[in-house]
Amino acid sequence: xxxxxxxxxATEPHQLHPAEKPGVLVKPGxxxxxxxxxxxxxxxDNHVLRGASITVWPGETVxxxxxxxxxxxTFLRSLNFLEDPTDGRVEIDGVVVxxxxxxxxxxxxxxxxxxxxxxxxxxxxxxxxxxxxxVIGNCIEAPIxxxxxxxxxxxxxxEKYLEKVGLLDKRDEYPSRLSGxxxxxxxxxxxxxxxxxxxxxxxxxSALDPTLVGEVLKVMADLAHEGRxxxxxxxEMDFAHEAADRVYYMDQGEFVEVGPxxxxxxxxxxxxxxxxxxxxxxxxxKK
Amino acid sequence: xxxxxxxxxxLAAAVAQSDRRRESAWSLRFRIITxxxxxxxxxFIAVYFNVEATFLASAAPFIAGGISLTIxxxxxxxALATALAVLGALGRLSRSATANAIASFYVSFFRGTxxxxxxxxxxxxxxxxxxxxxxxxxxxGALGMNYGAYMTExxxxxxxxxxxxxxxxxVALGMSxxxxxxxxxxxxxxxxxxxxxxxxxxxxxxxxxxxxxxxLHEILWxxxxxxxxxxxxxxxxxxAAVFYWIMxxxxxxxxxxxxxxxxAGDRNRAVKG
Numbered sequence: 255x256x257x258x259x260x261x262x263x264a265t266e267p268h269q270l271h272p273a274e275k276p277g278v279l280v281k282p283g284x285x286x287x288x289x290x291x292x293x294x295x296x297x298x299d300n301h302v303l304r305g306a307s308i309t310v311w312p313g314e315t316v317x318x319x320x321x322x323x324x325x326x327x328t329f330l331r332s333l334n335f336l337e338d339p340t341d342g343r344v345e346i347d348g349v350v351v352x353x354x355x356x357x358x359x360x361x362x363x364x365x366x367x368x369x370x371x372x373x374x375x376x377x378x379x380x381x382x383x384x385x386x387x388x389v390i391g392n393c394i395e396a397p398i399x400x401x402x403x404x405x406x407x408x409x410x411x412x413e414k415y416l417e418k419v420g421l422l423d424k425r426d427e428y429p430s431r432l433s434g435x436x437x438x439x440x441x442x443x444x445x446x447x448x449x450x451x452x453x454x455x456x457x458x459x460s461a462l463d464p465t466l467v468g469e470v471l472k473v474m475a476d477l478a479h480e481g482r483x484x485x486x487x488x489x490e491m492d493f494a495h496e497a498a499d500r501v502y503y504m505d506q507g508e509f510v511e512v513g514p515x516x517x518x519x520x521x522x523x524x525x526x527x528x529x530x531x532x533x534x535x536x537x538x539x540k541k
Numbered sequence: 542x543x544x545x546x547x548x549x550x551x552l553a554a555a556v557a558q559s560d561r562r563r564e565s566a567w568s569l570r571f572r573i574i575t576x577x578x579x580x581x582x583x584x585f586i587a588v589y590f591n592v593e594a595t596f597l598a599s600a601a602p603f604i605a606g607g608i609s610l611t612i613x614x615x616x617x618x619x620a621l622a623t624a625l626a627v628l629g630a631l632g633r634l635s636r637s638a639t640a641n642a643i644a645s646f647y648v649s650f651f652r653g654t655x656x657x658x659x660x661x662x663x664x665x666x667x668x669x670x671x672x673x674x675x676x677x678x679x680x681x682g683a684l685g686m687n688y689g690a691y692m693t694e695x696x697x698x699x700x701x702x703x704x705x706x707x708x709x710x711x712v713a714l715g716m717s718x719x720x721x722x723x724x725x726x727x728x729x730x731x732x733x734x735x736x737x738x739x740x741x742x743x744x745x746x747x748x749x750x751x752x753x754x755x756x757l758h759e760i761l762w763x764x765x766x767x768x769x770x771x772x773x774x775x776x777x778x779x780x781a782a783v784f785y786w787i788m789x790x791x792x793x794x795x796x797x798x799x800x801x802x803x804x805a806g807d808r809n810r811a812v813k814g
Contacts (some may be wrong), residue, residue: 336709364717372715382710386728396714399724430807448714 263292263305263342264352270309273513277499279313279481287312287451287483288374293332293342294353295325295507302328303339304507310452310485315478317494317515318487320504321530326487329504330456333485334374335367347373347451372400375445379457381437383429389416389440390425393447401448408447415443419473435466439473453477455486491534495519503527590775597776600767604780607760608788614680614752614759615745621685622692622745623738629693630700644693651690657751659683664755680752688741688748695741699734700726735803739796746788760784 268291276284288310295303302325310316320326331337333344339353349370354363384392393412397403403411416422419439429437438458445453455474459467471493478484478497488494494501494515501518503511503526511524522528547555586592625647632644651659663679674682703726711721753762760781768777 334713336713368712368715368717371713374713376710376713378706378710378713380704380706382704382706384707384710384725386732395724396711396716399720400715444714 261341261353261355263294263339266292268309268343268345269307271307271509271512273517274309274500276311277314279499280311281313284312286310287347288333288485289343289345290329290333291343291345293329293339293344295328295332295337296340302507303332305342306504306507306509308485308502308509310483312451312483313481314499315482315484315486315497316500316502317498318485318502318504319489319491319494319518319530324504325507326504327456329507330454330485330487333454334371334376336376344370346370349373368400372448373451374454375448375450375452376454377438377441377445377456377458379461381429381434381441381461383437383441383444385429388426388428389421389432392429392440393444396444396448411449412443412447415446416440418446418476419443420469433466434462435469438462438470442470442473442477451483453482453484455484455488457487457489459488459490491519491531503530505530586779592776596771596773597780600771600773600777601780603767604760604763604777605784607758607763608784610757610759611746611749611752611788614677614684614749614757615742617681618684618688618749619738619742619745621681622688622741625685625689626692626696629689630696633693633697634700648690648693651687656683656687656748657754659687660751660754676752676755676757679755680749680757684745684748684751688745692738692741695734695737696730699730699737702733703729732803736796736800739792739799743789743792743796746792747785750785 268289286309288308290306290308292305292307293303294301294305306325306329308316308329318326318330328337332339332342333346335344335351338355340355341353343350343352345351349366351363351366351370352359384395387395390409390412393416394403394405394408397408397411398405413422413425416425419442421436421439421443424432424436424440429440432440442453442458458474459470462470467490471490474484474486475493475497486493486498496515498515501511501513501515502509503518503522503524505524505526511518511522511527517523518527519531522531629644629647632640633648635641635644660680660683663674663683664676667674667679707725707729708718708721711725712718716724749759750761752759753765756762764777764781765774768774771777
């Protein structure tokens with residue numbers, strides 16, 4: 255049987271938003287490393303994503319803003335198929351996976367999703383460190399099991415990144431002994447140890463005590479400035495303002511405004527973006 | 542004592558001391574009552590039934606000879622049950638309709654029929670279709686299959702108690718579903734169900750008495766056998782009861798010691814890293 259219905263996102267060519275241009279750290283002539291095309295998601299009758307697309311070049315940091323429930327986390331989780339979208343296509347570093355809502359594709363698709371996930375490190379709101387493994391164990395588990403890396407080699411890479419996030423001295427601690435901020439920094443090091451092409455951050459500071467947010471944002475800003483490719487779903491306006499090449503504002507499952515932070519955050523054109531940002535301003539956030 | 546005249550630290554010390562006094566008075570009463578109960582039962586038996594020291598001296602060692610078999614049956618059965626429960630839980634959580642149906646039938650049937658019936662089925666039922674098994678195999682098979690059904694549900698709950706974010710983090714790192722289960726979810730689920738396996742083992746020690754019905758010479762079989770022969774079942778059953786009881790107390794103590802050690806290990810691991 256052929257496909258019962260044509261899927262729009264899986265068949266349409268990827269289109270750039272007019273505001274999507276390679277950021278300052280992108281090498282001239284570089285191709286996008288991540289293209290998500292017309293991602294749609296239905297949860298039963300609930301239309302959560304309505305055809306959202308994004309293009310990211312290597313070396314860029316982009317931020318996705320939006321109210322709670324706007325679909326931004328679902329969109330991010332669709333990029334590595336933790337949510338299986340109803341329609342659309344994701345391409346990361348040459349690996350292409352289409353939505354498959356009728357389950358017509360076989361094992362081969364699961365394997366491609368795994369390939370895709372190896373190229374996209376993810377940092378979760380709730381850290382999700384493995385409690386039965388030490389800090390170094392958390393970092394090297396996947397490189398050893400998934401990439402078949404030798405333990406020594408994996409440890410050397412993990413130690414490099416633990417040093418980068420400032421936690422090399424906690425190498426042999428267990429997660430239960432770490433503060434929330436330290437756990438999230440370990441989670442970042444764990445994602446980095448897989449040497450992904452893109453890092454996906456799903457509200458990485460939302461579960462943190464306010465006093466611990468800064469240390470995590472600092473690590474993330476450092477990564478952005480050294481040319482890591484990052485997609486960050488966040489409510490941290492200052493971070494978006496400082497670190498993002500581009501900001502996407504999502505409302506009801508669509509990107510209603512895309513552009514550099516100076517435009518989207520400081521001078522939003524869309525009324526929905528303005529309403530959202532007005533709340534931050536009344537709380538006295540800068541600009 | 543006038544609390545107003547005390548400093549705060551004196552007050553705290555006085556409260557702690559009076560708490561301790563009340564606690565030790567309580568546990569003294571507890572011990573006295575327990576001792577009285579045991580004495581009353583002992584006196585009742587000594588007065589109304591004639592307890593012959595020579596009979597006790599010959600019967601007790603004979604019945605005690607079944608202790609090792611009881612423990613072996615219980616250990617092997619719980620091992621079989623654990624293995625079946627792992628498979629059963631995987632089946633119950635499987636997206637495969639076949640695996641799920643088989644596991645669900647297994648749980649439903651073996652939990653829905655009497656354990657005694659199942660033991661007899663192995664021993665009396667199967668020979669009719671030409672399958673004649675050693676009584677030991679019948680006992681371990683029946684106990685293991687039955688407990689495996691209960692433990693399937695226990696393991697399933699243990700696996701589901703591991704936060705979903707753990708699986709997500711594992712597969713997001715590129716692990717396959719199987720690897721994520723084996724390396725991330727299962728180790729955490731195992732720690733969750735371990736105390737319950739201990740409880741089931743202690744229950745199994747007592748349910749292993751059903752093996753007496755298939756002529757296995759464990760504690761209860763020996764007690765019944767010698768009791769009937771000498772027409773002193775009350776004495777022999779009481780002896781058997783005492784043995785079961787002591788075993789339960791001993792294994793419960795072992796279990797709580799193990800659990801304390803595990804918890805201490807967690808703390809230690811957490812502190813030292």
